[in-house]
Amino acid sequence: MTSQPDQPLYAARVPIFPRRVNGFFRRFKWWIMAITLGIYYLTPWLRWDRGASLPDQAVLIDLANRRFYFLWIEIWPHEFYFVAGLLIMAGLGLFLFTSALGRVWCGYTCPQTVWTDLFLLVERWIEGDRNARLRLHKASWSLHKWRLRLTKWVVWLVISVATGGAWVFYFTDAPTLLRDLLSFDAHPVAYTTIAILTATTFIFGGFLREQVCIYMCPWPRIQAAMMDPDTITVAYRDWRGEPRGKGNAKTRKAAEAQEAVVAAQAAGAGAARYAGTPYPGKGTQPATPPALDTVSDKGDCIDCMACVNVCPMGIDIRNGQQMECITCALCIDACDDVMARIGKPRGLIDYLALSDEPAERAGAAPKPLWRHILRPRTILYTAMWLLVGVGLLYALFIRSDIELTVSPVRNPTFVVLSDGNVRNIYDVRLRNKAGEARTFRLSLTSDDLLQIGLEGRETLSVTVPADSTVLQRVYVTARADDPAAQEDTTALRLWVEDVSAQIRASKATTFNGRGTK
Amino acid sequence: MSERKTDEVTGVETTGHSWDGIEELNNPLPRWWLWTLYLCIIWAIGYTIAYPAWPMISGATQGVMGWSTRANVAADIATHEDNNAELVSQLVAADVATLPEHPDLNRYAIARGGAVFRANCSQCHGSGAAGAKGYPNLLDDDWLWGGDIDAIMTTVRHGIRNTQDDDARYSEMPAFGEILEPAEIDAVVEHVVSLSHSDFDAALAAQGAVVFADNCASCHGDAGLGMREMGAPNLADAIWLYGGDRETLHKTVEFSRFGVMPPWGPRLKEADIRAVSVYVHSLGGGE
Ligand code: SF4
Ligand code: SF4
Numbered sequence: 001m002t003s004q005p006d007q008p009l010y011a012a013r014v015p016i017f018p019r020r021v022n023g024f025f026r027r028f029k030w031w032i033m034a035i036t037l038g039i040y041y042l043t044p045w046l047r048w049d050r051g052a053s054l055p056d057q058a059v060l061i062d063l064a065n066r067r068f069y070f071l072w073i074e075i076w077p078h079e080f081y082f083v084a085g086l087l088i089m090a091g092l093g094l095f096l097f098t099s100a101l102g103r104v105w106c107g108y109t110c111p112q113t114v115w116t117d118l119f120l121l122v123e124r125w126i127e128g129d130r131n132a133r134l135r136l137h138k139a140s141w142s143l144h145k146w147r148l149r150l151t152k153w154v155v156w157l158v159i160s161v162a163t164g165g166a167w168v169f170y171f172t173d174a175p176t177l178l179r180d181l182l183s184f185d186a187h188p189v190a191y192t193t194i195a196i197l198t199a200t201t202f203i204f205g206g207f208l209r210e211q212v213c214i215y216m217c218p219w220p221r222i223q224a225a226m227m228d229p230d231t232i233t234v235a236y237r238d239w240r241g242e243p244r245g246k247g248n249a250k251t252r253k254a255a256e257a258q259e260a261v262v263a264a265q266a267a268g269a270g271a272a273r274y275a276g277t278p279y280p281g282k283g284t285q286p287a288t289p290p291a292l293d294t295v296s297d298k299g300d301c302i303d304c305m306a307c308v309n310v311c312p313m314g315i316d317i318r319n320g321q322q323m324e325c326i327t328c329a330l331c332i333d334a335c336d337d338v339m340a341r342i343g344k345p346r347g348l349i350d351y352l353a354l355s356d357e358p359a360e361r362a363g364a365a366p367k368p369l370w371r372h373i374l375r376p377r378t379i380l381y382t383a384m385w386l387l388v389g390v391g392l393l394y395a396l397f398i399r400s401d402i403e404l405t406v407s408p409v410r411n412p413t414f415v416v417l418s419d420g421n422v423r424n425i426y427d428v429r430l431r432n433k434a435g436e437a438r439t440f441r442l443s444l445t446s447d448d449l450l451q452i453g454l455e456g457r458e459t460l461s462v463t464v465p466a467d468s469t470v471l472q473r474v475y476v477t478a479r480a481d482d483p484a485a486q487e488d489t490t491a492l493r494l495w496v497e498d499v500s501a502q503i504r505a506s507k508a509t510t511f512n513g514r515g516t517k
Numbered sequence: 518m519s520e521r522k523t524d525e526v527t528g529v530e531t532t533g534h535s536w537d538g539i540e541e542l543n544n545p546l547p548r549w550w551l552w553t554l555y556l557c558i559i560w561a562i563g564y565t566i567a568y569p570a571w572p573m574i575s576g577a578t579q580g581v582m583g584w585s586t587r588a589n590v591a592a593d594i595a596t597h598e599d600n601n602a603e604l605v606s607q608l609v610a611a612d613v614a615t616l617p618e619h620p621d622l623n624r625y626a627i628a629r630g631g632a633v634f635r636a637n638c639s640q641c642h643g644s645g646a647a648g649a650k651g652y653p654n655l656l657d658d659d660w661l662w663g664g665d666i667d668a669i670m671t672t673v674r675h676g677i678r679n680t681q682d683d684d685a686r687y688s689e690m691p692a693f694g695e696i697l698e699p700a701e702i703d704a705v706v707e708h709v710v711s712l713s714h715s716d717f718d719a720a721l722a723a724q725g726a727v728v729f730a731d732n733c734a735s736c737h738g739d740a741g742l743g744m745r746e747m748g749a750p751n752l753a754d755a756i757w758l759y760g761g762d763r764e765t766l767h768k769t770v771e772f773s774r775f776g777v778m779p780p781w782g783p784r785l786k787e788a789d790i791r792a793v794s795v796y797v798h799s800l801g802g803g804e
Contacts, residue, residue: 010547011547411645415656416755418755420755423801425801475801
């Protein structure tokens with residue numbers, strides 16, 4: 001096999017130095033970052049009073065006792081379908097958003113994006129903006145470079161430890177664990193978990209960054225199945241921008257001068273860096289078709305590279321849709337900024353539906369936004385999502401404080417006693433979800449005559465301690481001449497009743513007879 | 518050998534394979550990715566050196582870490598035995614008849630006994646203890662040799678009619694084919710049928726009653742209610758070990774039956790014997 005001799009086996013990563021950007025989407029993303037990180041770090045510290053014997057943490061995954069607490073909801077292992085249902089809803093929600101708005105998950109809320117963004121913020125704060133970082137990257141290792149790098153890494157590490165640290169608080173009482181962690185008394189699993197999550201956060205957010213999205217994450221490859229030409233995504237209006245650059249000398253010069261001002265600001269004091277002049281917020285509504293530059297018959301794009309320089313994925317959106325693009329919209333902000341400066345309408349790069357291209361190219365009005373969003377596909381996803389959601393809510397509200405599961409013993413299906421009576425055995429699991437011990441009475445309803453008895457107990461009552469389960473063997477016996485003893489199977493219902501609290505629950509099951517009738 | 522082509526748009530060489538007109542670009546791999554791959558290969562080689570891995574003619578390479586699943590399992594078992602040592606000594610010391618008064622110990626005994634049962638007893642008595650023809654059902658309330666926990670424990674410890682244990686429960690029914698005429702056997706079978714069925718030949722049964730009184734009553738009792746001291750079954754109830762139809766009964770009388778159970782005393786630990794007895798007692802027939 002002869003291949004190109006100069007083709008290397010591997011390619012080094014091309015480092016990306018995204019430039020700072022201001023604008024509507026950038027501000028929106030700061031808010032999202034604050035909210036998502038806030039939820040992540042603060043949730044374990046919310047308290048919720050559940051009574052004496054239960055933990056008072058609002059959100060707690062108690063693996064040791066196999067309980068999941070979410071505010072007033074308490075999920076037992078056999079109710080794990082709630083978690084499965086929530087995962088299905090999350091999946092359907094992702095489908096819905098992707099089909100309507102492309103990779104909004106990637107661009108705004110994906111942890112990889114959020115933490116990378118945070119790490120970039122630190123990097124910019126310590127090492128300066130794009131140009132300074134580029135310079136530093138090329139500079140040889142001096143004391144200055146070491147100092148900046150080490151500072152950056154230390155801050156990253158602190159964030160990483162906090163990230164790994166916050167995770168473990170979801171699994172046990174947070175204040176206790178924090179005390180144990182600080183006094184080195186915590187379980188080794190806690191330290192190991194923190195160490196692993198610290199390492200992954202540090203490496204993924206600091207060094208792997210866009211490579212996680214491109215090479216590790218399966219999502220970019222799956223999303224293609226969920227997007228279609230009506231999906232709103234980040235795109236470049238090439239019919240308006242091309243041919244780019246040449247012939248727009250005057251406007252281009254003006255913009256480049258502005259770029260220099262931005263770069264100079266960026267090199268200045270860190271605190272003032274984000275206080276750039278804001279301009280009115282913009283929605284994702286496609287802009288009205290632009291009036292083409294009649295003077296030069298050139299496109300609106302002045303080839304200033306602002307959109308490329310701000311892109312955290314290191315791509316040029318003007319080359320069309322690319323797998324790497326996470327639709328973070330930073331290029332929109334960057335280009336809108338340039339357009340504002342050269343006196344052109346915003347939206348050369350924009351959130352738009354690719355199906356609008358012919359209309360816009362012809363100078364006609366694009367389809368309204370809602371017609372892009374409301375499609376059979378999105379409506380179907382919404383309906384499915386609601387269906388699962390309503391089902392879960394329904395299941396949540398019909399849950400009882402007492403519960404039982406009945407598993408008939410089928411080995412053997414029935415036992416004939418010496419007096420000819422036929423006996424069936426059932427393993428009944430009684431769950432008491434209340435904070436105090438409860439005594440349950442078992443009983444039976446059936447049209448045919450049957451008697452009930454409990455293994456190892458004189459009475460028909462079982463006391464179940466607070467917040468726990470008891471497995472009780474139950475004997476149901478039919479007298480030899482009762483119909484139930486002679487039929488193949490007989491329907492019956494097992495009742496559990498808490499006499500003091502006036503609640504009862506039941507399960508339907510069957511009784512196996514000799515089948516002689 | 519595929520033809521080399523260059524993609525027009527990107528200027529990158531393609532792999533030359535075409536799927537539905539789509540060709541794959543022969544881009545180089547990211548460097549970190551390739552190094553990760555190499556590291557994984559090195560790791561894999563190191564791993565197979567460190568741990569048992571390569572199959573050889575007689576057994577596999579042992580690795581250099583001295584690690585083995587068997588040793589791990591043995592260690593796990595030892596740990597669990599250590600953890601249960603307290604319960605085991607309590608179980609060995611306890612009076613099994615009063616065990617239900619100690620719920621924790623009782624629960625442990627039933628769980629342990631279930632495991633012992635599945636490993637040692639289920640081959641004959643069935644995994645659900647329902648028995649089979651000739652092998653008693655342990656779930657019902659009919660016991661040949663007694664169904665209280667001490668009687669069960671004696672049966673488990675010494676077995677039934679075996680020659681290995683002098684204390685085995687022992688009894689033997691003669692083969693009446695050598696003693697009685699076939700017609701007499703038919704008559705006595707009809708009498709036995711009359712003890713538990715409503716549908717029988719009264720005249721024949723009356724003849725059989727005489728034969729029964731002469732030959733069978735000494736063990737099975739005048740009313741056929743059996744005798745536990747000799748493991749003689751109750752013939753008047755609804756439970757038959759070998760079958761209650763006339764043909765089977767005829768065979769039973771003619772040739773007799775001789776079920777054997779081995780003594781478990783020498784094979785099981787004391788705690789296991791106690792546990793499995795508690796387990797069997799808890800299955801629903803315990804007295
Ligand atoms: S091209 Fe880059 S900056 Fe623009 S949305 Fe995509 S990832 Fe973000
Ligand atoms: S920011 Fe806008 S004007 Fe500048 S190169 Fe990108 S598309 Fe062209």
